[in-house]
Amino acid sequence: MKVNMNFSGLLAAVVLAVSLGTPSDARPAPSGSGLVTVPITRIHKTSHRDIIDTQAIHLQHVNRGNQRLALMSGRPAPTPEELQEIHRRTGELPADLSKRYWREGVVKWLEDLKTQMKGAGSAMSKVESFMDTDGSGSSSGGFNPMDLDAANENTLTPANAPSYDHSLGLDISANDIGYLATIQIGTPPRDFKVLVDSGSSDLWVGAENCAANGGGSCGNHTFIGSSSSTSFNDTQKTWAITYGSGFLSGTIAQDDIEIAGMKLPAHQFGAAQNESSQFTGSDTLFDGIMGLGGSQLSNQGIPTIVEALHSAGLIQAPVTSYKLARLADGNNDGEITFGGMDPAKFDASSKVTVKNVSPKGYWEANVDSFKVDGKDVNLSGRTAILDTGTTLIVGPGLDVDALHEAMPVSRFDGFNWIIPCTTTTKVSLTFSGKEFEIDSRDLTFLPVSSTNLTGDCYSSITRGTVGGDQEWLVGDVFLKNVYFSTDVGSNEISLASLA
């Protein structure tokens, strides 16, 4: 699917909006904090050609992770100076951008290289391996062009049909930047795509009468309201989420919701009627967000979907389990399961269960150790907020430096660690005595130059610029490597190796 807008930035803004509006963090956004949205630097030359600025996309995710961690930890957000620095960097586009960033350029470069290397044995197979989508677990062939294309074209990769009861497939957004489930709302029931977010606790979709704050519609989405649903009931109770550079507001709606075949009649959720521009792009791939943190975080004061399913007796336990797929594996078996864990998705002997240490309603676990290629980097007393709504891993600056100093790196550019796109390093996190390794392909987020997939790549483990020396925000880069399960009832988190 061809779209013309940078979904990653939009995702950042949307997810952040939810966490910003949480009651525990309710406070006015700092004035002039237009830092949530880094300018989108994809430039359109013609309708069918995009230029991709990988640095801008990377920075958007770094920025979002930092913002999210600031809100989650209650620490100050990045200073305007820090943000300005990000903006400044993002605005610095190379003069030869149009040559360097054509996506077609990547394809042409690979073709040229193949021609040059015809018959050149192992070198040739190395080039071929760029095209490899079999999930070899190594990035020795360089950055996968499939991921670059997905980032550039903002693809939505549909999930296979889920294999277990009470489960929904998870579509992959772009290069594994987020995961979308499809639920049904209203009478007749219609499909809504919602981002699954373990780091917030509200469900919302756009309302039929939704208007963009700047004028116009709220984009090409599916909306809820009385014109499309005979069972729709607007409670008139207002609901709003505000943050520095964007907001959503609307009312609490009540309508029939169906999730993985389970029906929640007259369930309450947010219907957004007024959305700032960050949410209204017609190319946004999701119609709303499903928050699955603790309900004490709910801005709407409503039980989360998993709590509602449990109260209604539709599932045995208020458990949500995630298998997040990796685009590069070429088989989207991603799945969210309510009420239990899908035994086909994990190795039961590897399962560990740990206490949730967050008092606020996030899913946060103690980390025993961080290792690089088996070597302990000696970080103790650290915790990790496990957040499906964050793409990257964001850690305290000194910790992130220590990790990279233990691995082969290209350089530190003053803000980001740059690692070889061909890295085979293994970084692991240990929880309750069980070590979980990150696939080395996941350590490279995007290539620094989209025409050199064997050169430098931005590391997926990024420095937090907001205080705190113990708390990590651990997103999809790690969570793709494990089976992740949360239990609101016992307030515990389970992790297991993938089957």
Ligand SMILES: *[C@@H]1O[C@H](CO)[C@@H](O)[C@H](O)[C@H]1NC(C)=O
């Ligand atoms: C709106 O989205 C649908 C699918 O989600 C797509 O088929 C359609 O082409 C889009 N329309 C516009 C005008 O973008």
Ligand SMILES: *[C@@H]1O[C@H](CO)[C@@H](O)[C@H](O)[C@H]1NC(C)=O
């Ligand atoms: C609409 O919701 C309100 C608030 O929950 C409730 O009092 C009212 O009975 C509902 N109306 C219908 C027609 O379901």
Ligand SMILES: *[C@@H]1O[C@H](CO)[C@@H](O)[C@H](O)[C@H]1NC(C)=O
């Ligand atoms: C949307 O919300 C903003 C911020 O609260 C407000 O200034 C604006 O007037 C609202 N627009 C409409 C149409 O209600």
Ligand SMILES: *[C@@H]1O[C@H](CO)[C@@H](O)[C@H](O)[C@H]1NC(C)=O
């Ligand atoms: C961690 O501590 C051990 C024991 O003191 C030491 O041998 C090892 O080199 C340290 N690792 C790093 C990465 O500093």
Ligand SMILES: *[C@@H]1O[C@H](CO)[C@@H](O)[C@H](O)[C@H]1NC(C)=O
């Ligand atoms: C890619 O980057 C690497 C490392 O900087 C460099 O050695 C190599 O020559 C570059 N290749 C191309 C095709 O630019």
